[in-house]
Amino acid sequence: MVGGLAVRVWGDPAEPGIVLWPGLGSSGAYFASVAGALPGRGVAVDPPGCGRTVPLDPCTCERLVEMTRGVVEACGCRAIVGHSLGAYVAIGVAAKPPVGLRAAVLIDGGFLDADGFAELGMPTTQGRAELSAWLEANAPRFPSWDTAIRKLAIMVGTEATPALEAYVRQVFAEVDGEIRERARPDRMADLLLAVLEEDVHARAQRVRVPTLLIACGQPPERRATREKAWQRLAQASPLIELHVADDWGHNPILQDAEVSSSVIADWLRAHL
DSSP states (O other), rough: EEEBBEEESSSSSSSSSEEEEOOOOOOGGGGTTTGGGGGEEEEEEEEETTTTSOOOSOOHHHHHHHHHHHHHTTTEEEEEEEEEEEHHHHHHHHHHHTOOOOOEESOOOOOHHHHHHHHHTTTSSOOOHHHHHHHHHHHBBBHHHHHHHHHHHHTSSSSSOOHHHHHHHHHHHTTTTTEEEOOHHHHHHHHHHHHSOOOOHHHTTTTOOOOEEEEOOGGGGHHHHHHHHHHHHHTTTTTTTEEEETTOOOOOHHHHHHHHHHHHHHHHHOOO
């Protein structure tokens, strides 16, 4: 535990750290397949209400950023890598970097505002109760572990590898005869609404360290809305470098661990 956040660490304790912040409903286990390939010691965070970290009340973006800055300082980290919701937190840290932080990587954060999410079908403008209900209704549920692993592999666009199975068993649990996400829908709603309360483009304009934005082009039916958001974010600061991966879906770490870790590691080496 570091400042209220549960972390898991991979790599040589003598190496500088890289904070790894996963997406909505996930835990630090998301990065297990790539942490060893990164140029430093992986320090993966379990977000509040997920994994081993207790929920945050009240849950605000500012508190998430400050807690993460505390991990950077306590663990001697030089970079932060955030996926999806974690990318919103990472850009907040990049806009207010602790001493020693040199770079940030944002993996398919999307960076939509509440109206943009609503355009894609998520009721982010209708309040916590409505969003929690939507997350509950749309949460993946499976009759068995084998089915969960096989279908999630298809959803991600990869094979049912041992690494994927290990991740699924970390993030899902058996509840009432079904395999479901461990994170509660209301806690996920709290996290999502927290980051949407902030003006992410204003934060992008204040970025103070080199930042790589990895934008994933799949699925094509959602690309137009998402591309407007990622282009706007990339144009907010000359320190933000845009890398568009046309063939990757939203979870490149799970879809293509070898190539995605190589893209991230090569860029980090050039900036650390």
